[in-house]
Amino acid sequence: MSDAVSMMNEAAERIEPLLSKVFPEDLSSDITVKAAYYSLLAGGKRIRPTFMYQVTKMLGKDLSSVDVFACALEMIHTYSLIHDDLPAMDNDDLRRGNPTCHIKFGEDIAILAGDALLNRAFELLFKASFSSENALSAAYNICTLAGINGMIGGQSIDVSSEGKSISIDTLYTLQEKKTGALLEAAFVTPCILFGCDEKTTSLIRKLAGHVGLSFQISDDILDVTSSESDLGKTTGKDERDNKSTFVTMLGLEGARAKLDDEISSSYSILDSLKDMGYETDHIRPVIGFIAERNF
Numbered sequence: 001m002s003d004a005v006s007m008m009n010e011a012a013e014r015i016e017p018l019l020s021k022v023f024p025e026d027l028s029s030d031i032t033v034k035a036a037y038y039s040l041l042a043g044g045k046r047i048r049p050t051f052m053y054q055v056t057k058m059l060g061k062d063l064s065s066v067d068v069f070a071c072a073l074e075m076i077h078t079y080s081l082i083h084d085d086l087p088a089m090d091n092d093d094l095r096r097g098n099p100t101c102h103i104k105f106g107e108d109i110a111i112l113a114g115d116a117l118l119n120r121a122f123e124l125l126f127k128a129s130f131s132s133e134n135a136l137s138a139a140y141n142i143c144t145l146a147g148i149n150g151m152i153g154g155q156s157i158d159v160s161s162e163g164k165s166i167s168i169d170t171l172y173t174l175q176e177k178k179t180g181a182l183l184e185a186a187f188v189t190p191c192i193l194f195g196c197d198e199k200t201t202s203l204i205r206k207l208a209g210h211v212g213l214s215f216q217i218s219d220d221i222l223d224v225t226s227s228e229s230d231l232g233k234t235t236g237k238d239e240r241d242n243k244s245t246f247v248t249m250l251g252l253e254g255a256r257a258k259l260d261d262e263i264s265s266s267y268s269i270l271d272s273l274k275d276m277g278y279e280t281d282h283i284r285p286v287i288g289f290i291a292e293r294n295f
């Protein structure tokens with residue numbers, strides 16, 4: 001097994017028992033809670049928690065201090081997938097290798113399951129923010145990146161661009177928000193929580209930007225080169241929906257070249273962090289995985 005996959009498995013083993021208890025136990029028979037757990041515990045790469053734990057490790061801090069933030073982020077990510085799969089959005093029936101939430105539970109319950117995940121994530125973040133000012137700032141930053149200045153803002157541009165030709169700059173803005181914002185939250189939360197200096201935080205934020213773009217470019221490439229059984233989700237969707245992607249705008253080879261550039265820029269930032277005395281070797285393989293992944 002590659003180093004990257006074993007690190008993602010380690011993060012999954014840490015976070016999944018926590019995710020399986022995010023709703024009060026007395027609500028476990030509620031249909032919305034069942035639907036939320038169905039999607040939340042359906043697997044997934046857990047790449048956001050993996051990066052959050054890796055940055056925490058780089059800072060030499062205890063992983064348990066970020067558990068609640070990693071859970072909240074994965075809950076927000078899962079809610080976005082549930083809502084994105086709905087007929088009114090991407091209209092998808094396969095996610096994480098399983099029928100999507102609305103196929104399994106119906107549209108009404110899927111909407112509620114997404115809402116419940118988002119609201120519960122905010123409850124957990126609010127509760128965590130009572131512990132310190134830094135925790136409050138970290139929670140606020142996650143909420144901001146999930147909202148109209150981040151992921152929702154990106155989705156809004158995406159929805160309103162469908163079927164239209166957009167500029168490459170608009171594509172960057174859209175993807176920096178839609179995919180990049182939650183990855184930024186994964187990288188930057190430990191910096192805020194542990195009160196890192198401005199230089200370190202700024203380098204980590206830049207690293208997150210390159211990783212976010214790499215992740216989206218590889219997602220666009222996989223949409224045309226991979227299979228549904230490998231990805232666990234529908235492929236060929238971008239063409240079906242007439243979407244502008246890095247592949248439609250740069251061509252497959254152009255997208256691959258841009259991906260290589262973004263990965264190289266990420267490695268350069270890791271080198272700068274290493275020169276500042278941080279241990280970064282454990283982060284490199286997961287960034288390499290983004291370039292080579294087939295799922």
Ligand code: GRG
Nearest residue numbers: 044045046047080081083084096155178179219
């Ligand atoms: C509808 C509220 C709302 C938001 C939609 C993030 C998003 C915005 C939609 C999800 C669909 C999508 C293609 C997003 C781009 C980011 C991306 C590649 C998500 C998939 O994340 P992975 O690969 O999924 O980490 P797993 O299943 O591994 O967790």
